Amino acid sequence: MSFLNTILLGGIAALAIPLLIHIFNKRRFRTVHWGAMHLLAPILKKNNRRIRIEELLLLLLRIAIPVLLALCLARPVLTGVKKFEGDEKTSTVFVLDDSFSMQDGTAARSNFSRARDEVIATIKALRDGSDASVLLMGGSPQGLAPEPTHDLEDLTADLRGAAGDAGPAAVAAGVLSARAEFDKMSHGAREVVFVSDFQRRDWEGSAAAARRGALDALNEMPISPNLTLFHIGGGSGENVAVEKVEVSSLVLGVGQKFTLRADLANHGDSAHPDLMVFFEVDGEEKRSSQVSLAAGGRAQVLFTHTFDTPGSHFVEVSTDADALKGDNRFAAAFTVWDRVPVLLVDGAPSDRPMAGETDFLQIALQPFRSANPSLNDLVSSTVVRPDALREEHLNGASVVVLANVPRLHGHQIEWLGRFVETGGGLLVFPGDAIDTGWYNNEFFAAAKGLLPRQYTDLAAPGQSSPARLVDRSFDHPALAFFNDPRNGALSGAEFTSHYRIGLAPDMREAAAAAVAPTAPLRFDSGDPFFVERPHGEGRVLQFAAPADADWSNLPTQPTFLPLAQRLVTYLASRVEPPRNVSTGEKLVALLPPELIGGEAVFEDPAGSRHTVPVRAVGPRASAEFAGTRKPGIYTLVPPGDGAARQHFAVNLDRAESDLEALTEKEVRVLSNDMGASYVTSFDEYQNLDRERRYGIEFWRPLLIALVAFLFLELLYQQWIGRTRPART
Numbered sequence: 001m002s003f004l005n006t007i008l009l010g011g012i013a014a015l016a017i018p019l020l021i022h023i024f025n026k027r028r029f030r031t032v033h034w035g036a037m038h039l040l041a042p043i044l045k046k047n048n049r050r051i052r053i054e055e056l057l058l059l060l061l062r063i064a065i066p067v068l069l070a071l072c073l074a075r076p077v078l079t080g081v082k083k084f085e086g087d088e089k090t091s092t093v094f095v096l097d098d099s100f101s102m103q104d105g106t107a108a109r110s111n112f113s114r115a116r117d118e119v120i121a122t123i124k125a126l127r128d129g130s131d132a133s134v135l136l137m138g139g140s141p142q143g144l145a146p147e148p149t150h151d152l153e154d155l156t157a158d159l160r161g162a163a164g165d166a167g168p169a170a171v172a173a174g175v176l177s178a179r180a181e182f183d184k185m186s187h188g189a190r191e192v193v194f195v196s197d198f199q200r201r202d203w204e205g206s207a208a209a210a211r212r213g214a215l216d217a218l219n220e221m222p223i224s225p226n227l228t229l230f231h232i233g234g235g236s237g238e239n240v241a242v243e244k245v246e247v248s249s250l251v252l253g254v255g256q257k258f259t260l261r262a263d264l265a266n267h268g269d270s271a272h273p274d275l276m277v278f279f280e281v282d283g284e285e286k287r288s289s290q291v292s293l294a295a296g297g298r299a300q301v302l303f304t305h306t307f308d309t310p311g312s313h314f315v316e317v318s319t320d321a322d323a324l325k326g327d328n329r330f331a332a333a334f335t336v337w338d339r340v341p342v343l344l345v346d347g348a349p350s351d352r353p354m355a356g357e358t359d360f361l362q363i364a365l366q367p368f369r370s371a372n373p374s375l376n377d378l379v380s381s382t383v384v385r386p387d388a389l390r391e392e393h394l395n396g397a398s399v400v401v402l403a404n405v406p407r408l409h410g411h412q413i414e415w416l417g418r419f420v421e422t423g424g425g426l427l428v429f430p431g432d433a434i435d436t437g438w439y440n441n442e443f444f445a446a447a448k449g450l451l452p453r454q455y456t457d458l459a460a461p462g463q464s465s466p467a468r469l470v471d472r473s474f475d476h477p478a479l480a481f482f483n484d485p486r487n488g489a490l491s492g493a494e495f496t497s498h499y500r501i502g503l504a505p506d507m508r509e510a511a512a513a514a515v516a517p518t519a520p521l522r523f524d525s526g527d528p529f530f531v532e533r534p535h536g537e538g539r540v541l542q543f544a545a546p547a548d549a550d551w552s553n554l555p556t557q558p559t560f561l562p563l564a565q566r567l568v569t570y571l572a573s574r575v576e577p578p579r580n581v582s583t584g585e586k587l588v589a590l591l592p593p594e595l596i597g598g599e600a601v602f603e604d605p606a607g608s609r610h611t612v613p614v615r616a617v618g619p620r621a622s623a624e625f626a627g628t629r630k631p632g633i634y635t636l637v638p639p640g641d642g643a644a645r646q647h648f649a650v651n652l653d654r655a656e657s658d659l660e661a662l663t664e665k666e667v668r669v670l671s672n673d674m675g676a677s678y679v680t681s682f683d684e685y686q687n688l689d690r691e692r693r694y695g696i697e698f699w700r701p702l703l704i705a706l707v708a709f710l711f712l713e714l715l716y717q718q719w720i721g722r723t724r725p726a727r728t
Contacts (some may be wrong), residue, residue, distance in 0.1 A: 425571025
């Protein structure tokens with residue numbers, strides 16, 4: 001036996017009320033002896049025995065009434081009474097795998113189609129009055145209907161329209177969602193049915209640990225539901241996927257030729273010696289290429305392109321190798337810039353050539369214009385002195401560079417903070433003119449300011465043993481360019497002096513609560529060359545050495561130009577929210593502030609339009625859309641002529657492309673570990689349902705007994721009142 005409302009069992013304590021009343025009434029009477037008492041002793045002894053029995057029975061009746069009431073409110077459930085299929089209403093949650101791998105199957109129909117039909121048949125077999133819920137667990141679990149429903153006809157109609165092509169099956173999240181569904185369901189007989197192809201990656205490894213924790217939460221419910229694993233197996237196992245698409249530049253500019261690399265993988269046992277791969281730009285096919293893809297092999301395809309117009313664009317690489325179309329196409333969306341505006345704040349300008357703090361940076365960021373003023377570069381830089389820095393300078397910039405700026409004044413910190421918080425990038429270079437006390441106290445501000453870390457002290461290795469940068473395999477997007485030895489080695493630069501970046505002892509506790517910066521590049525001494533930390537929607541890079549050649553020969557090295565270019569374009573590329581996401585992730589678009597309060601429209605890959613509100617996010621406007629369960633190109637259509645269209649690429653998680661599933665034996669072992677039953681068809685499920693013991697709530701009989709005890713107590717009290725002799 002278990003109870004749905006265990007806490008109400010505390011009402012049983014009310015049985016003490018009639019017991020205390022009985023004891024109190026018994027102590028009210030006082031025995032008075034008189035002379036002829038001994039003549040009545042035998043009669044009194046007989047009557048007192050009868051009276052005590054009657055009072056005890058009445059007391060038991062009165063005690064039983066609050067006990068029955070408490071049990072009735074607690075809703076007891078018997079779980080050991082056998083009820084055959086059709087005899088008991090049930091609450092059932094179907095957790096249906098609609099991930100991409102379920103599109104595998106036979107030529108006649110996919111595994112998802114079969115799974116959908118099996119769930120529909122099972123729902124139809126539920127007894128009238130039962131309630132049910134269907135959760136789709138691909139990507140992030142969501143209910144097919146807003147709430148569990150008793151209208152099983154409508155539920156099956158909704159299920160017929162479902163199509164499986166979502167991200168990886170989120171099993172643990174599906175278990176927790178099922179638990180939440182039971183809080184809104186009405187019957188004591190409960191069951192969770194997992195319908196899946198049991199793709200290996202979704203059920204093993206880290207997914208298994210998360211699933212076990214979720215099952216513990218499910219089993220802690222007052223009434224633990226029965227679990228059933230419905231194995232939808234079978235399929236070709238053949239699948240070719242375009243795994244990813246990468247472009248050679250972090251930021252693309254008008255007229256800038258770029259290279260696109262597409263990686264392909266064959267997860268099947270059949271070779272594709274003449275596989276055609278197609279390259280499309282803004283929905284128009286541009287060119288194609290032919291590759292040979294061995295069984296279980298991988299290949300790369302390169303395409304080049306140049307955009308003639310700025311704004312939002314998208315590219316797609318596709319192949320037609322198999323029937324699983326979802327991963328045969330990979331899309332990428334990005335903004336093509338006509339220029340990347342960079343503001344250089346020179347703390348020590350000079351009239352002498354290459355003597356100013358930003359002179360080397362200007363040449364590195366604008367190499368073509370520096371050689372010939374009539375030529376254009378993607379990066380457009382403007383130089384100002386610190387005392388001339390105004391907020392309007394920041395409004396027109398994507399990236400700001402502080403080069404050996406002694407300190408900022410007045411509202412400059414406030415302006416710069418707002419600039420970074422709304423997505424701008426900031427690079428901070430030290431030098432011999434900076435006021436380290438001001439930087440550490442005001443700019444770092446106990447880890448609450450813009451500066452990621454403090455400048456602790458000055459390291460001076462000297463000319464005889466200069467410090468060098470450590471070359472290694474870089475994960476940072478701005479440094480990955482140098483993983484190819486043909487692009488030069490950063491270790492060629494020598495530093496005769498640099499600041500150490502860290503924390504003073506009294507600041508370590510305060511900084512522990514803030515986001516810790518990363519150090520993507522270090523000196524051979526282990527000291528960071530620069531650290532990076534997000535601040536709002538933007539990022540700050542803090543360097544240990546100046547941008548000029550006073551303390552190092554880095555600005556004179558061939559690697560300085562690509563390093564400066566990639567650091568700046570890396571920060572500029574983060575001005576906007578991500579335009580390339582996986583299925584199930586939210587799309588976020590930034591819009592002009594004058595559109596706040598209006599509406600924007602997101603158009604999905606099928607052409608359906610979804611209206612969303614435009615809300616204020618700081619000083620800017622933002623539109624968000626979360627309905628991205630399908631892969632493809634989504635387009636934001638802003639209201640009026642206030643902003644241009646923006647494209648977003650939504651791709652399937654390519655981990656779904658490996659169709660390897662658990663074997664039947666492994667799924668049976670899994671079902672034992674989960675304490676679940678195992679079936680592979682509707683007929684097997686029906687047989688299991690006939691044999692399974694359902695739980696039966698029996699609060700109704702208790703309610704009937706409670707009412708009966710109330711009448712019985714009243715009648716019994718009146719009866720003993722009429723038959724009992726007067727108390728002597």
